[in-house]
Amino acid sequence: MSARLRVILSAIPPSQTTVLSPGVQALRATVRESELYSTLLAYLKPYVNRVLEGPKRASAIAEELLMDEKALILLLHAIQKAVLELKEEDVIEVFKFLHGRFGTANIDVEEVLDVILEHEVWKLRQIKRNFDEYMMMFYTFSTNYPEEAYDYAVIYFSISLLLQASSEAKTYEELRALSEELDKLAEELEAYALTFMLMLEEKRGGTEVVATARTPKELKEVLEVE
Amino acid sequence: MSSGYKHVGEFTRRFKKALKALSSETKERLHEKIDELLKGHIVGKPLKGPYKEFKVIRVGKFRLVYNDKEPCVILFYDVGPRESIYEELS
Secondary structure (H helix, E strand, O other), X not given: OOHHHHHXXXXXXXHHOOOOOHHHHHXXXXXXXXXXXXXXXXXXXXXXXXXXXXXXHHHHHHHHHHOOHHHHHHHHHHHHHHHHHOOHHHHHHHHHHHHHHHHHOOOOOHHHHHHHHHHHHHHHHHHHHOHHHHHHHHHHHHHHOHHHHHHHHHHHHXXXXXXXXXXXXXXXXXXXXXXXXXXXXXXXXXXHHHHHHHHHOHHHOOOOEEEEEOOHHHHHHHHOOO | OOOOXXXXXEEEHHHHHHHOOOOHHHHHXXXXXXXXXXXXXXXXXXOOHHHOOEEEEEXXXXXXXXXXXXXXXXXXXXXXXXXXHHHHHO
């Protein structure tokens, strides 16, 4: 399995482990592990192609993907393997590749990829080192804020499709259009990522007010600047 | 004598603790950003779910998290570096 695919698979939030129809359950049995990733890639190809043709439709296409039971069962199988196998180095390698793709076209995506990569690595670390708390946090979020959890899933799938499309783009115009859409979605992803980080850090405490600034002079004193 | 801000800035213990780890340069940039926030010149991006009343604003490679729910008060909750793994790429 390519590292790029594994990153995309790892992007799927646990909330997407939906109940599957009997037809899809049958598909599960027919997909042998050796065929899984090539099957998945082939299945996702039309989605990726459509995103490549119209990056502004990435969110709408991602919503279609979220309704596609066959895609979900393939993704569910693949994600289990990806989470076990994926290393931070693999994730970084993928982003290095993507950075190079945009870089050759002189398109600056450093900030955008930085935000997405941060989220990828943070999530991977939580799954590997802090699984119970991470899952409980995500369950709490999904239960209490189902619409936002869905929005997060759409953003995540959109970004995954855009990144995959970026690896297949052949022209400057395609890369430019993809980068613009990634830029918009990365900002939304950042808000979710920071929310999840804060939810996991709630036990840290220290939220009581210990200083106040009403004037520029007081602000300098609080921040300890000249 | 300095005139007052539009908003009163309140700072949590965790913010003050995080502040100690920042360089002088970062503190200066943070100062500029907080000064603008207290004057009401800029506004951050809202977070989600249980933190929807919080906002985040970027200060270079750092993030400033604050809450402006109370009228005329901005609570500066935390400041910290982004996990900038990207630097490892270069």
